[in-house]
């Protein structure tokens with residue numbers, strides 16, 4: 248079955264067409280600057296990337312251009328639209344309503360709408376993509392796959408904040424967690440690699456990208472994760488602060504004479520390793536600066552790694568043990584130096600780094616701990632699109 252996977256943001260849209268039988272990507276790309284001017288990037292597997300400047304005032308027009316590209320007689324991936332048999336949509340926030348992926352119906356769309364409050368930047372954009380696809384492919388079954396769903400197994404002790412209980416009851420203020428599709432995919436893959444039952448393992452997944460989170464997976468269920476009500480909590484990220492003392496918000500608002508929403512903008516967009524280093528949100532730039540002697544860049548790397556070390560320790564404690572630690576996403580898959588900084592501080596858990604394999608592992612699967620390490624550490628490339636494709640197929 249050919250599945251179109253759509254990840255729709257407010258002004259951009261990523262897509263992949265995947266053959267679910269072979270799990271091969273037939274074509275992929277993105278639409279950028281939707282509603283501004285518009286650029287379509289399209290690549291059929293095996294051919295060069297095509298970049299076309301094309302007006303796309305709305306998401307519907309953007310998706311229409313994607314569909315045209317997919318059936319283009321010269322470079323298309325399928326000969327006509329009937330060969331696209333299902334669409335899987337990434338949806339950021341499913342609140343407490345969705346503990347699993349769900350076939351999209353009018354009721355489901357209304358329920359997603361009710362979660363918009365919790366992710367005002369993301370969910371409305373996801374819904375626009377869903378509606379546009381439904382208009383253009385009215386008879387194709389569609390599935391919503393939620394970033395939050397995997398974490399709905401968290402126990403209340405993990406998801407409650409120490410706030411008045413009524414905020415949870417009235418507004419749903421609790422920890423939800425994100426990156427669920429990735430944490431689920433990677434932890435399942437880890438069980439296959441170590442050839443043990445998923446249900447028998449305690450796994451910690453470190454998803455370290457521009458956005459970053461750690462997840463504790465006990466017996467195949469997420470029992471805690473570092474992101475909270477929103478993706479701002481937890482690790483220090485590219486531009487997000489992660490955990491801070493909440494009093495800092497008022498303190499900075501007063502000192503800098505800015506509003507609360509301006510402070511939130513700083514916490515989301517001007518903090519993290521970018522704010523710390525003053526160099527960039529991209530770890531490759533930070534590494535280059537650190538190598539050149541920039542002390543703030545080195546501090547940003549160390550502070551990032553230190554926060555991961557603390558979360559791994561917390562989750563080993565929460566699960567009363569850990570069998571496998573996984574590293575994934577841009578940094579976790581590629582940056583052997585950061586992995587080493589983290590693993591060197593986990594010897595108390597019995598983690599033994601295999602330096603040679605770690606140094607040689609960039610963007611591929613590898614066990615990066617030694618054979619006698621008590622905890623198996625594995626670099627595993629994440630593949631959220633494939634995970635969405637699999638969930639979609641399972642439901643349609």
Ligand code: ADP
Pocket residue numbers: 455456457458459485528529530531532576577578581582609
């Ligand atoms: P997101 O999906 O959250 O935008 P990614 O998972 O793509 O983020 O990760 C982006 C981060 O991964 C960037 O900070 C980038 O510097 C880092 N990264 C990507 N490739 C490499 C590499 N080869 N070496 C070190 N870091 C890398």
